[in-house]
Amino acid sequence: MAITHWKTSEPDLETIFAQHQQPLDALAAGDVPALVIRQAFPRQSCQRLIERLVAKELLYDPRKPVPEKFIDAAIPEGHFREGRNKQASRAWDAGTATGRRRIDIGTSLGYRGSDPDAFFAHSRESQDLFADLFSAGEDPVRILYDALQDLSRTKRVVTAHEPDGRQYGPAIIRAHYGGYTYKPHFDSVRLREKREGYAVHEFEHQFAGVLVLQNTQLGELSAQCILHQCLWQPQIDSHLRGGTFHEYAASEGVANVEVVLEPGDLYFFNTRGIHEVPGVAGDLPRIVLATFIGYSSDREEIFVWS
Ligand SMILES: O=C(O)CCC(=O)C(=O)O
């Protein structure tokens, strides 16, 4: 394997700033694979939050029979909708794996954005839900937004909104059951989902900010994200769709890093970079709090949505 100097910057803001004058610009340029803040949210708080989500029947306990409503609500692997399409597209061919289920708490622009009215109505419900999901002093969304604002040094981090004030979902909680897998892909409202007409379309760069709430474990294995040192270009599409990205990366000598995270760890990465999370079918689902982030170095505001 090629020796790489492409390494995550971590474990805290102080170290990140010592390594990068403008960490978000470094992320935008692809100079650093990820900015990692370890234990941004205490592990016990992660656990308490998951217990609350199960008690509120927003998630299910995999050790019990799966309630019907979750089977209907699950998002199939790799699904998103492009432009105004009602029909879902697939970022990769997931085959016909069963039992791999993703449950979202919140509103996904990628999945729901083809119908703006329905999307903003759903986002409203998510804003209300998120407003009373967290107890005072234990708000992981606040922690994520604050960390991002600190990383930007001088910018203002706000939930994405349209000029008329309609807001997007502030963040999303995703539970991945049964070894749900993200195959190599990229995320971009501009380049992939083609969300013209949405305010988030106007940013030059898109990042993800993800806080791990629970991991899945099978023996020594846990599910972790792999970031490839490869920003999306149109000619990579055939490899992403055809499932041959690993062969392509090997033949081109593309470096990668695995970002090994524990519950409570927060990481930011550039979603134009090809990334994946191979599933691990442990007893518990991998649960994350996830956001997308719109960033332009010449804009004062940073938009966050889900
Ligand atoms: O769960 C993660 O760490 C990243 C997932 C991801 O790539 C996505 O939601 O598009």
Ligand SMILES: [Fe+2]
């Ligand atoms: Fe992604």
